[in-house]
Amino acid sequence: MTNFVSSDMQVRLIEGVRDAGEQVLKIYRGDFEVETKADESPLTEADMASHHALLALLEELTPDVPVLSEESGEIPFATRQQWQRYWLIDPLDGTKEFINKNGEFTLNVALVEASVPVFGIVHAPVLDTTWWGQQGLGAYKIEGGAKRAIQVRQLPDPETEAWKIVGSRRHGAAEFETFCAKLPRNERVSMGSSIKLCLVAEGSADLYPRLAPTSEWDTAAAQAVVTAAGGEVLDAHTLEPLRCNQQDSVLNPWFIVCGQRDERWEKALKEALPA
């Protein structure tokens, strides 16, 4: 099994992401301005502070590895296609949650190798919680200073326990409801940002159907955590794992995050999705 990130490097990365989170927290606790990007999505000084802090961290630790950030501007596919290994970051996922001050936003750093997110850190500064994982080496969570290994859970028997389905606060609500209505007994939980994937990774939720657009930087770090915890992030149509950097567009297909694959939800998915 390849060790993509040494344990020493891992410690420095986690510390660096948590330091960037401290900068974000200072802005979160004060008054900040909100700009609107060309695609109509919001941007705050915290997105940019985190972007610069994470770029500085990665350039210091791995000067030879290129970085693609949500805030770095477009890098042509012809260039990205040459990258065997690169960092893919979303400096602040859940900007609307940040603006609404509900704490459900994250800093996201993924290492992508041959299109597969093999290592990822997801940090939620307000929750004082960090999830990380590396392919083949397990997944972990630090919450309030306490570290523990995490793992996905098996889908429970719905006769005795409802399946927990996590969904976005803001996107794809109608598709989400249609999907959940086809499932056995379930309870729904709303959450912002990549925390949704981490809830599946840690076994607090069973499924996260994302039947709405996202970009690769929204999911790569948390996909690494989910897979290291024994789960999967699957294209909702092909049921193949999501891959990065395969085409000009950085948009993901609709996807499903699951713990262990199970024919019960696969059947529901086939019925719930438009042909």
Ligand SMILES: Nc1ncnc2c1ncn2[C@@H]1O[C@H](COP(=O)(O)O)[C@@H](OP(=O)(O)O)[C@H]1O
């Ligand atoms: N039309 C669209 N195209 C691409 N991504 C979209 C999108 N609408 C929402 N998203 C992504 O969904 C993320 C938020 O999802 P959720 O509300 O479920 O947490 C946003 O992250 P950012 O906050 O980083 O912009 C954004 O990237």
Ligand SMILES: [Mg+2]
């Ligand atoms: Mg995002």
